[in-house]
Amino acid sequence: MIIGESGSGKTTLLKCMVGLNEVDSGEVLFNGRNFYELDFKGKKEIRKEIGMLFQGGALFDSKNVEENVVFPLSMFTDMTETEKRDRANFCLQRVNLPNANNLYPSELSGGMKKRVAIARAIAVQPKYLFCDEPNSGLDPKTSIVIDNLIKEITDEYVITTVVITHDMNSVIEIGDNIMFIYKGDNWWQGSKQEILKTDNQEVCDFVYATKFMKDLKTKF
Amino acid sequence: MNIFFHFGQYYILMKRAFGKPEKRAIYRQRIFEEMNSLGIGSLGIVAIISVFMGAVITIQTAFNFESPLIPQYAVGVAVRDSMILEFSPAIVSLILAGKIGSSIASEIGTMRVTEQIDALEIMGINSAGYLILPKIIASVLFNPILIIFSMFLGILGGYVFGLMAGVVTDFDYILGITYEFRPFNVIYALIKTAVFAFLIASVPAYHGYYTKGGALEVGRSSTKGVVYTSVLILTFDLILTQVLLV
Numbered sequence: 001m002i003i004g005e006s007g008s009g010k011t012t013l014l015k016c017m018v019g020l021n022e023v024d025s026g027e028v029l030f031n032g033r034n035f036y037e038l039d040f041k042g043k044k045e046i047r048k049e050i051g052m053l054f055q056g057g058a059l060f061d062s063k064n065v066e067e068n069v070v071f072p073l074s075m076f077t078d079m080t081e082t083e084k085r086d087r088a089n090f091c092l093q094r095v096n097l098p099n100a101n102n103l104y105p106s107e108l109s110g111g112m113k114k115r116v117a118i119a120r121a122i123a124v125q126p127k128y129l130f131c132d133e134p135n136s137g138l139d140p141k142t143s144i145v146i147d148n149l150i151k152e153i154t155d156e157y158v159i160t161t162v163v164i165t166h167d168m169n170s171v172i173e174i175g176d177n178i179m180f181i182y183k184g185d186n187w188w189q190g191s192k193q194e195i196l197k198t199d200n201q202e203v204c205d206f207v208y209a210t211k212f213m214k215d216l217k218t219k220f
Numbered sequence: 221m222n223i224f225f226h227f228g229q230y231y232i233l234m235k236r237a238f239g240k241p242e243k244r245a246i247y248r249q250r251i252f253e254e255m256n257s258l259g260i261g262s263l264g265i266v267a268i269i270s271v272f273m274g275a276v277i278t279i280q281t282a283f284n285f286e287s288p289l290i291p292q293y294a295v296g297v298a299v300r301d302s303m304i305l306e307f308s309p310a311i312v313s314l315i316l317a318g319k320i321g322s323s324i325a326s327e328i329g330t331m332r333v334t335e336q337i338d339a340l341e342i343m344g345i346n347s348a349g350y351l352i353l354p355k356i357i358a359s360v361l362f363n364p365i366l367i368i369f370s371m372f373l374g375i376l377g378g379y380v381f382g383l384m385a386g387v388v389t390d391f392d393y394i395l396g397i398t399y400e401f402r403p404f405n406v407i408y409a410l411i412k413t414a415v416f417a418f419l420i421a422s423v424p425a426y427h428g429y430y431t432k433g434g435a436l437e438v439g440r441s442s443t444k445g446v447v448y449t450s451v452l453i454l455t456f457d458l459i460l461t462q463v464l465l466v
Contacts, residue, residue, distance in 0.1 A: 020338050047344035058339040061330075072343050075242050124343075 001171055002164045004181035005206060010164045011055075011132055013181065017162065018050055018130055019043060030128065048076060051121030051159075053131040053150075057113035059105040065092065065116050066101035072124045091119040095149060111142035115149070122153055129154065129161040135170055147173045166206075168213055171195065180206065230426050236348035237356065237422075250354035251361075258320050258355065258421075259362030265319060266312055266366050267373055270303075273311065274374030275381030277302050282387035295388045296378075296396015301405070303374035309409040310457050312370045313416035316363065317449040321424040324355055325445035328428030329438035337429070348429065356421040363417035364410045371409070408464050415460060416453050423449040 004010050015021040017028050019035055028035040030046050038046065059068050069088040073079055079087065092098060095115040105113060114134060121129060131150060135143040151174040154161040165171065171178060171192060178195050180188040180203050188195075188203045195207060196217075208214050241247040281298040328351055331337050340347040375397055382388040388396075424445030431441040 015338075018342055020341060044344045047342060050342055052339065052342045054335045054339060056334055058335040060336055060339075061334075074246060075343065075345055 001175040001178045002162065002181060003166060003168075003171060003178060003206070004187075006166065008181045009184040010166075010181050012184075014130055014132055014162065014164050018052060019047065048124065049127040051124070051126035051129045053114065053117050053121055053129070053134055055132045055136050057105070057110075057117040059108075059113055059116055059120070061105050063104075064101065065097070065103050065105075065108070068105070068116055069120045069123050072120065076124060087123060088119070091123050092116070094122070094153075095119045096145075110137045111139075111146065114138070114146050118146075118149060118153065122157065125157065127159055129159050131161065131163040131165075133164055133166070135165060135167045140169070143167065143169065144173065150174060168207060168210070226426075229430065230422075233348055233352070233426055233429060234422060236346060237352040237425075239346050239349050241349055241353070242345055247350070247354055250350070251357050254354045254358035255362045258323070258358055259366060262316060262319060262366060263369070265315065266370050269312060269315055270308065270370040270373040271377030271380075273307050274299060274303060274377030274379075277307070277374075278378035278382040278393075279385055279387055282382065282385075292388060292392035293396035293399060295382065296393040297399050298396075299378040299382075299393075300375055300397040300401070303371050303378075304405050304409050306457075308367045308370040308374060309412040309416065310453065312367060313363070313413065313420065313453050314450055316366070317416075317420050317424075317453060318446050320359065320420055321446045321449045322442045324421060325424035325428040325442040326438055328352075328425055329431035329441040332429060332431045333434055333438060352422065352425040352429070355425060356418060359417040359421040360414050363420070364413045367409060367413045368406075371406075408460075411464065412457065412460050415456055419449050419452050419456065423452060 002010050002013060012021060016023050019028070023036055027037070030049070033042070033046065035043060035046055059065075060071065063071060066085070066088050069091055070084045073084045073087060077084075089098075089101070092101065095118050097112060097115050097119065100108070100112065100116070103112075105116075108116065129150070134146050134150060138146065147170050150161060150163065153159070163170065163174070175192040175195075178190060178192060179186060180195075180200075182188075182202050188198065188200050190198065195203065198204065198207075208217055277299050278295060281302075282295045285292075285294055285298075328337075331351070337347045337351070340350060379393050379397075382393055383390060424442070427441040427445035427448070428438075431437050
């Protein structure tokens, strides 16, 4: 998990990791392959292994839910129409959205959009899943549903998932390895147990910014 | 320097747009969808504008040709040549630049600011090719059909309204529109139309594709797309007329 204040560079880092932003220096390694040293074809191959959940869902407005999920399958597989539809239905059921195939993105709630985006991301069975603030704009209950879904999918498909968030509930719920970004730098790294015990001032200011977290700290 | 930057960026985008498609069948389907949305969807406005343009040209020309030395059939000649040489290809293209251009720029601009283009890129899809190429092909193939339709309706509109206004007779108008007809004029008009169609689809697409920000910037991209396309249509109208007719 990558956490940090707004404007600290989390999304920029994520975009560099998936190749949407060019990097000035450094390398992004996917199983030993440096993304930025690969040619166009090589980059394309890696991108096929990536699923991404965007902050707003980034569903295609002109396509309904089923067409959104089927889209990557149509572009990159030789599946028949029935096979694609079956796969889309399976993915939509997996994200607990079984009866929304014919709805358009404008007819979906924020949580539903995120779930369709997850279904689209897992449709092509990615090896890496990147999530940009999956809980932004969601109520606490739906946030937990999305968090759990990401965790379940990560474990079930044995994929590497990178989540960007500034929601401490998510960090505590699903975080394994946590990186704290501060003013564009990798300021702190550790587990979720360690982040609650760290005496790093900037990390503490972030983690215990809310009254709830402050009370939790005092209690334990 | 700004113009060189935009020209360079436009060239790079077009190079990407004309890259090898991921799946030809999907692109083919997209071309038909765009023909339906950009072409068929414009039939109504093209028909209305063409009929009224033809009618106005007929009445105005007849009003100005009062000299007994000018034969009556000259009205038909003027309407035919005006419609074929300039009004249908250039004016209708300008109208289409407004209608189609703003639609393309705002559609692609919205996709940019809502990260839909990023989503395409992440999937390993050439977003420029997937979004822009079908629009260009659909416009270049369908706009000539629209322009031929416009020529026909313009001349028909001139005939109907000319007769209704009593400024020209049936015989003189028919004689005029068939008098010394040069088929090359239609070819010239279609060449112009194809070039304008390329501009109508590609320039607003360029402005939409590089939109940064939110809803306000999408609106600005749309306006810029229409304005630059209109200026380029007029510029290329002059250049092509010089090259093909003079």
